[in-house]
Amino acid sequence: MIRSAAILGGGVIGAGWAARLIENGVDVTLFDPDSAAERKLSEVLANADRAYAKLTLAARGPKGGHRFAPSVAAACEGADLVVEAVPERLDVKRKVYAEAEAAAPADALFASSTSGILPSDLQAEMARPERLLVAHPFNPVYLLPLVEIVPGARTSPEAVERATALYAWLGMKPLVLRREIEAFVADRLMEALWREALWLVHDDVATTAEIDDAIRFGCGLRWAQMGTFQVFDIAGGEQGMRHFMAQFGPCLKWPWTKLMDTPEMDGALIEKIARQTEEQAAGRSFRELERIRDDNLIAVMQALKVNDWGAGETLAAYEKKLFDQGARKPPEDLSRPIRTMERRVPADWTDYNNHMNEARYLQCFGDATDAFMRIVGADADYIASGLSFFTVETHIRHLGEVKALEPIYAETQLLEGAGKKMRLFHWLRHADGRLLATGEHMLVHVSLETRAACEPAPAVAAKLAEIAALHAALPAPEGAGRAVGQPR
Amino acid sequence: MIRSAAILGGGVIGAGWAARLIENGVDVTLFDPDSAAERKLSEVLANADRAYAKLTLAARGPKGGHRFAPSVAAACEGADLVVEAVPERLDVKRKVYAEAEAAAPADALFASSTSGILPSDLQAEMARPERLLVAHPFNPVYLLPLVEIVPGARTSPEAVERATALYAWLGMKPLVLRREIEAFVADRLMEALWREALWLVHDDVATTAEIDDAIRFGCGLRWAQMGTFQVFDIAGGEQGMRHFMAQFGPCLKWPWTKLMDTPEMDGALIEKIARQTEEQAAGRSFRELERIRDDNLIAVMQALKVNDWGAGETLAAYEKKLFDQGARKPPEDLSRPIRTMERRVPADWTDYNNHMNEARYLQCFGDATDAFMRIVGADADYIASGLSFFTVETHIRHLGEVKALEPIYAETQLLEGAGKKMRLFHWLRHADGRLLATGEHMLVHVSLETRAACEPAPAVAAKLAEIAALHAALPAPEGAGRAVGQPR
Numbered sequence A, B: 001m002i003r004s005a006a007i008l009g010g011g012v013i014g015a016g017w018a019a020r021l022i023e024n025g026v027d028v029t030l031f032d033p034d035s036a037a038e039r040k041l042s043e044v045l046a047n048a049d050r051a052y053a054k055l056t057l058a059a060r061g062p063k064g065g066h067r068f069a070p071s072v073a074a075a076c077e078g079a080d081l082v083v084e085a086v087p088e089r090l091d092v093k094r095k096v097y098a099e100a101e102a103a104a105p106a107d108a109l110f111a112s113s114t115s116g117i118l119p120s121d122l123q124a125e126m127a128r129p130e131r132l133l134v135a136h137p138f139n140p141v142y143l144l145p146l147v148e149i150v151p152g153a154r155t156s157p158e159a160v161e162r163a164t165a166l167y168a169w170l171g172m173k174p175l176v177l178r179r180e181i182e183a184f185v186a187d188r189l190m191e192a193l194w195r196e197a198l199w200l201v202h203d204d205v206a207t208t209a210e211i212d213d214a215i216r217f218g219c220g221l222r223w224a225q226m227g228t229f230q231v232f233d234i235a236g237g238e239q240g241m242r243h244f245m246a247q248f249g250p251c252l253k254w255p256w257t258k259l260m261d262t263p264e265m266d267g268a269l270i271e272k273i274a275r276q277t278e279e280q281a282a283g284r285s286f287r288e289l290e291r292i293r294d295d296n297l298i299a300v301m302q303a304l305k306v307n308d309w310g311a312g313e314t315l316a317a318y319e320k321k322l323f324d325q326g327a328r329k330p331p332e333d334l335s336r337p338i339r340t341m342e343r344r345v346p347a348d349w350t351d352y353n354n355h356m357n358e359a360r361y362l363q364c365f366g367d368a369t370d371a372f373m374r375i376v377g378a379d380a381d382y383i384a385s386g387l388s389f390f391t392v393e394t395h396i397r398h399l400g401e402v403k404a405l406e407p408i409y410a411e412t413q414l415l416e417g418a419g420k421k422m423r424l425f426h427w428l429r430h431a432d433g434r435l436l437a438t439g440e441h442m443l444v445h446v447s448l449e450t451r452a453a454c455e456p457a458p459a460v461a462a463k464l465a466e467i468a469a470l471h472a473a474l475p476a477p478e479g480a481g482r483a484v485g486q487p488r
Helices: A012-023 A037-055 A072-076 A090-103 A119-123 A157-169 A186-202 A208-223 A228-235 A237-253 A267-281 A286-306 A311-327 A358-375 A380-384 A458-471 B012-023 B037-055 B072-076 B090-103 B157-169 B186-202 B208-223 B228-235 B237-253 B267-281 B286-306 B311-327 B358-375 B380-384 B458-471
Strands: A004-008 A027-031 A066-068 A081-084 A109-112 A132-137 A146-151 A173-176 A338-344 A387-398 A407-418 A421-430 A435-447 B004-008 B027-031 B066-068 B081-084 B109-112 B132-137 B146-151 B173-176 B338-344 B387-398 B407-418 B421-430 B435-447
Touching: A004 A012, A004 A072, A004 A090, A012 A027, A012 A037, A012 A081, A012 A132, A027 A072, A037 A066, A037 A286, A072 A090, A081 A090, A090 A109, A090 A119, A109 A157, A119 A132, A132 A157, A146 A157, A146 B208, A157 A173, A173 B208, A186 A208, A186 A267, A186 B186, A186 B208, A186 B228, A208 A228, A208 A267, A208 B146, A208 B173, A208 B186, A208 B208, A208 B228, A208 B286, A208 B311, A228 A237, A228 B186, A228 B208, A228 B267, A228 B286, A237 B267, A237 B286, A267 B228, A267 B237, A286 A311, A286 B208, A286 B228, A286 B237, A286 B286, A311 B208, A338 A358, A358 A387, A358 A407, A358 A421, A358 A435, A358 B358, A358 B387, A380 A387, A387 B358, A407 A458, B004 B012, B004 B072, B004 B090, B012 B027, B012 B037, B012 B081, B012 B132, B027 B072, B037 B066, B037 B286, B072 B090, B081 B090, B090 B109, B109 B157, B132 B157, B146 B157, B157 B173, B186 B208, B186 B267, B208 B228, B208 B267, B228 B237, B286 B311, B338 B358, B358 B387, B358 B407, B358 B421, B358 B435, B380 B387, B407 B458
Parallel strands: A004 A027, A004 A081, A027 A066, A081 A109, A109 A132, A146 A173, B004 B027, B004 B081, B027 B066, B081 B109, B109 B132, B146 B173
Antiparallel strands: A132 A146, A338 A407, A387 A435, A387 B387, A407 A421, A421 A435, B132 B146, B338 B407, B387 B435, B407 B421, B421 B435
């Protein structure tokens, strides 16, 4: 999609963009005059690395590189994408665009991370304003899918199209706004809630921790998967939204929120809120809290992926892209055991013994079996056509322990592949070569309609026969044919 | 905790309370003059049943019963808890309390579900006002953990204490407010966001679907696990909340939200919103949408449980209570194969073949092994002391398919239990008796410090020997000692 990006500004947002781009194979050049920028970026990249190891089991391509440039112009040379994430001042941003345009390729896309300045104002003094738009992300940028795409009056439809494709490719959910409005959509919603929350703290109705609990044990759980309108539509019962609005519409006129004013952000209020949020942190550092937040976001998105809904659907689409990329690799040498699985051990695969749980060994072998099935042509289309292989018997030797986030892989030898039968032998190894387990599996080819055994389709049978002939020349694996507890 | 509850009002909230109470073994008597109340309740109970089957794998006690009463008084007779969920009119609620107090036991707790009326106003005319408080839940009441507990001026501390214990026992997160305020805390936050969202639709900035996406792909994911303050504290970077407020505080004064007014809820706006939310539903019925929402909420809470955070912590505490209840069962007859596992197949345990994935068979056997370990005394304390059993070899025969939500159980026979070795044979069956799989497992007793084999503690060795002697009299299981692909 793109190969290189300039990132102007290395704060929370700029560093977050850098992490997302690098994790997706884009080379990043960053400019930030802050002397701590390199340290901060390396901390964000470490957290992002940790997060991506958990986010998806799909094999990812090589990461992009990163370097720092001494100026805006130096950062922008040769960049396919210019990401602006400098402070929220129109004059500062316009100055940065002038320097960037002088150095960047004529067709580079310009994306501002502004939270609220109108793109028409941002592009007003640009030489090529048609290529600028707002791409407003949300912290943590490397994990949260939402990005608001806001074109200005002079932005070209082609730039919007390029941006939409680019951010989807980066695993995001681009929301293209049809109308320019200060603060766009998401921040307006957040700010409305935030202002009310400030009043509640100001008036000592509740502490920051209590307000946060009111969110994360209630509406926050709902909003992770449906927005306020769909939630209320369901709450309206059988008559839906019309009933809900008839019932609760009048409350809007009641003094239920402090809608007429904002609290004075004086020193006393700032101190109160800062003190209360420090208490919530309970001594955890900001990077620790980031990791907790990231683990939770990943878990929530993975949970929604199971239901193919909302942010889970976005994650699934991203993974599909990664799997497809992996599938485009040239076919392997089929005369040796075939590499069928490669991943890091997800953190939640470990158990009370602090190592990968025994069931996950079989999950690895199951995934290796699936990959082998794809190699012989028993892929998603084949299964959709009503044919598949079912495992009928399994033997596992657990030979070594492996811990969370360690890299592992599987190799597979076909012991038998004729008629309805397919017998596989998998080795599961640590990336350092250490043997962790072996798995021997008898599969039977079935019709998904009758759930009974049947012959594979000719193409699958032929591919199986081809690999079986090649693997017949390999030595029989040590441990094949064993029963549990049998002497060596 | 309590045995019976009266529920006054069978709308979305009253029926939701009924479902949560019934799922937790409380008998419910409901009064609602609506002729459709029985049908509506049965639909809510069906959705709640479905949800609880997925929510937790812990065995639950018997469900409570339910019946309808012809009057408020008849519903309240003998009730430990009176749940008021009638329309939001102070006069209506006061009238209901008068009738309820005349019939209910003197020590029954009164809990109003009001979204915003002050408890001091609710209790003003009561004979025993000290027992009334607001317990404000959130839809779906049977799943969302948050309940705002708001005492009135005359509510006794003892009533607050009883309510807090009761709702925690029901698996909820009681948030006790220290100050009475109209609409309490959570609804004020939701209403502030909702008002802003209404303006965005009114002004055609965005559709309801776009606004919902701005929530569920962004801030909603964050708010499922941390509230607005902790999120912004982290967004502040190294200097935390103080930096965040210095940077974004001024925006509050900018025209970023429509803070000065609410839109006129006229027919045109109501129609526009109703039409747009209908489009979002894409032809799904309201009960279908409820099930999608419930599946997502369950998945999110279960995901957070893995991280022991927020709503996941609440779910874990609820499950621990259920497990503890189950653990109080008298020990089983050890001379026969021992029932070691019982559950429904979680929906996300199924794969592209639309049946329980092969790895989950080993998870079932692993859980059965864990249960057997607890029976011989190798429990959590034993493991914390540095000793455990590791599985070294496994043989599985997959003999039958099982689908999502079907009930299954495991029984276990000890084939060998002496010295460092423990060899187990598990049968996995459908509740209808159908054999789904067998598992044979060799385990070795280990020191968690050296990760090497060692002798079990004397008590564990003795219990193992006792069961080994009893099980030696049982016939050898069919399939024990098999290797993969071996002829029968």
